[in-house]
Amino acid sequence: xxxxxxxxxxxxxxxxxxxxxxxxxxxxxxxxxxxxxxxxxxxxxxxxxxxxxxxxxxxxxxxxxxxxxxxxxxxxxxxxxxxxxxxxxxxxxxxxxxxxxxxxxxxxxxxxxxxxxxxx
Amino acid sequence: xxxxxxxxxxxxxxxxxxxxxxxxxxxxxxxxxxxxxxxxxxxxxxxxxxxxxxxxxxxxxxxxxxxxxxxxxxxxxxxxxxxxxxxxxxxxxxxxxxxxxxxxxxxxxxxxxxxxxxxxxxxxxxxxxxxxxxxxxxxxxxxxxxxxxxxxxxxxxxxxxxxxxxxxxx
Numbered sequence: 493x494x495x496x497x498x499x500x501x502x503x504x505x506x507x508x509x510x511x512x513x514x515x516x517x518x519x520x521x522x523x524x525x526x527x528x529x530x531x532x533x534x535x536x537x538x539x540x541x542x543x544x545x546x547x548x549x550x551x552x553x554x555x556x557x558x559x560x561x562x563x564x565x566x567x568x569x570x571x572x573x574x575x576x577x578x579x580x581x582x583x584x585x586x587x588x589x590x591x592x593x594x595x596x597x598x599x600x601x602x603x604x605x606x607x608x609x610x611x612x
Numbered sequence: 613x614x615x616x617x618x619x620x621x622x623x624x625x626x627x628x629x630x631x632x633x634x635x636x637x638x639x640x641x642x643x644x645x646x647x648x649x650x651x652x653x654x655x656x657x658x659x660x661x662x663x664x665x666x667x668x669x670x671x672x673x674x675x676x677x678x679x680x681x682x683x684x685x686x687x688x689x690x691x692x693x694x695x696x697x698x699x700x701x702x703x704x705x706x707x708x709x710x711x712x713x714x715x716x717x718x719x720x721x722x723x724x725x726x727x728x729x730x731x732x733x734x735x736x737x738x739x740x741x742x743x744x745x746x747x748x749x750x751x752x753x754x755x756x757x758x759x760x761x762x763x764x765x766x767x768x769x770x771x772x773x774x775x776x777x778x779x780x781x782x
């Protein structure tokens with residue numbers, strides 16, 4: 493399986509990739525995107541099975557990325573990994589079609605709990 | 613991972629020190645696996661720390677959240693997170709890690725304040741921390757990590773505070 497990790501911070505992409513490894517998903521292919529626009533292009537080029545995206549990014553936010561995908565009929569699993577985990581943000585994410593929202597900082601266990609229904 | 617932190621009541625312009633300490637502690641423990649410490653020397657007070665990053669919150673709550681620290685602290689955090697020797701950490705790596713720490717602290721603070729509000733992208737600086745204006749509601753927290761100083765400042769300008777009635781103030 494292939495996982496797209498979108499975050500404008502290289503540090504945070506590295507943290508997510510490391511957490512994927514620690515959560516037992518190190519054998520999956522990982523593609524990185526540096527903002528929402530880059531992620532949108534890589535979704536179509538790379539056809540990932542799952543998108544893990546930051547919310548606040550330059551050029552295109554994670555929410556705009558998700559809206560763009562869903563409005564184009566793309567239903568692939570999508571989850572946010574973001575610094576804000578308020579009930580309002582979670583509600584907005586869910587209504588936009590996200591499967592989950594993981595608030596930073598997070599543990600490998602939190603990531604595993606969120607990904608298990610998608611990746612097994 | 614983040615502990616349960618109670619929301620701040622409407623009318624409180626900045627979180628209290630205990631809440632902010634808990635948030636910063638959770639962020640460092642979550643990102644780096646080690647806890648922050650109280651300052652090991654006398655509080656650095658007016659001393660300007662050399663590197664910083666700021667995020668702005670605007671909307672139901674309007675504020676600036678600033679994370680500032682020593683060059684050594686930022687370099688060590690970047691080295692730990694990027695699995696690099698601290699000496700090999702570039703200026704871009706420093707800006708990235710400072711911005712991300714400010715972003716995560718700011719996002720967690722925003723989550724407990726009245727909203728809805730929007731969080732800006734972080735702005736990092738390698739030439740000192742921005743001054744905290746006078747006549748604002750502010751909270752400054754002095755902490756350390758591996759004996760290196762950090763300062764977290766949250767300030768909110770008075771023109772954005774909600775108008776409170778006499779009864780509410782009493």
